[in-house]
Amino acid sequence: MKAGVFYGTNFRIGQSSGGLPIIDNDDIPIALVQGNRDGVANPANAQETYAGIQDPPKAFITIPGANHYGITNEDNLIREPNRPTLEQDVAIETIARWSALFLRGTALKDKGAFDYVFNSGDALDPNVSVESVTKPIPEYTSVVSLLGLGVIGASSLLTNMQKLVKKST
Structure with a gap:
């Protein structure tokens, strides 16, 4: 239906x-x-x-x-x-x-x-x-804010992973 x-x-x-x-x-x-x-x-x-x-x-x-x-x-x-x-x-x-x-x-x-x-x-x-x-319908500013937080989170995760790789080598 x-x-x-x-x-x-x-x-x-x-x-x-x-x-x-x-x-x-x-x-x-x-x-x-x-x-x-x-x-x-x-x-x-x-x-x-x-x-x-x-x-x-x-x-x-x-x-x-x-x-x-x-x-x-x-x-x-x-x-x-x-x-x-x-x-x-x-x-x-x-x-x-x-x-x-x-x-x-x-x-x-x-x-x-x-x-x-x-x-x-x-x-x-x-x-x-x-x-x-x-x-x-999500407002434009809400969508942009969520995308921004996602980029910051991904960047932070990538930085932390790079630090771990450098320490282990």
């Missing part, structure tokens, strides 16, 4: 208490997409599940106004206690688009899609709110 996107789910469904496991995703990108009116898979439990995902990149994409059935062709009036405030066709399109962009950006390494999901998209799309974490 190269990446995964999951709608309306969490590790607390059917469980009322107890700690949630840390999700050792082995660097596989994961997005949780969640309607904020979900009465089946509580958004707070999805947020808790998201927090347990160990390795970035990861994203928590909230669809304001969508309920648990926001991804289906019609709402479930029996199982879902909360009515959506976002039109069904808008919810479906938004969930599908953000899921596809996450997969394109992470699994297919599409830089435009990645930037949209992790940097700019939620400011441009009124139908989402995004929390995300990407792998940190």
Whole structure:
């Protein structure tokens, strides 16, 4: 598996208490997409599940106004206690688009899609709110500092070895 996107789910469904496991995703990108009116898979439990995902990149994409059935062709009036405030066709399109962009950006390494999901998209799309974490990129000064320390260490080691060779001859 190269990446995964999951709608309306969490590790607390059917469980009322107890700690949630840390999700050792082995660097596989994961997005949780969640309607904020979900009465089946509580958004707070999805947020808790998201927090347990160990390795970035990861994203928590909230669809304001969508309920648990926001991804289906019609709402479930029996199982879902909360009515959506976002039109069904808008919810479906938004969930599908953000899921596809996450997969394109992470699994297919599409830089435009990645930037949209992790940097700019939620400011441009009124139908989402995004929390995300990407792998940190080392800053240039940090890299140069580490290289400098490596050179100093190697130089010191070489000097010490040369001294040992001179003493033994």
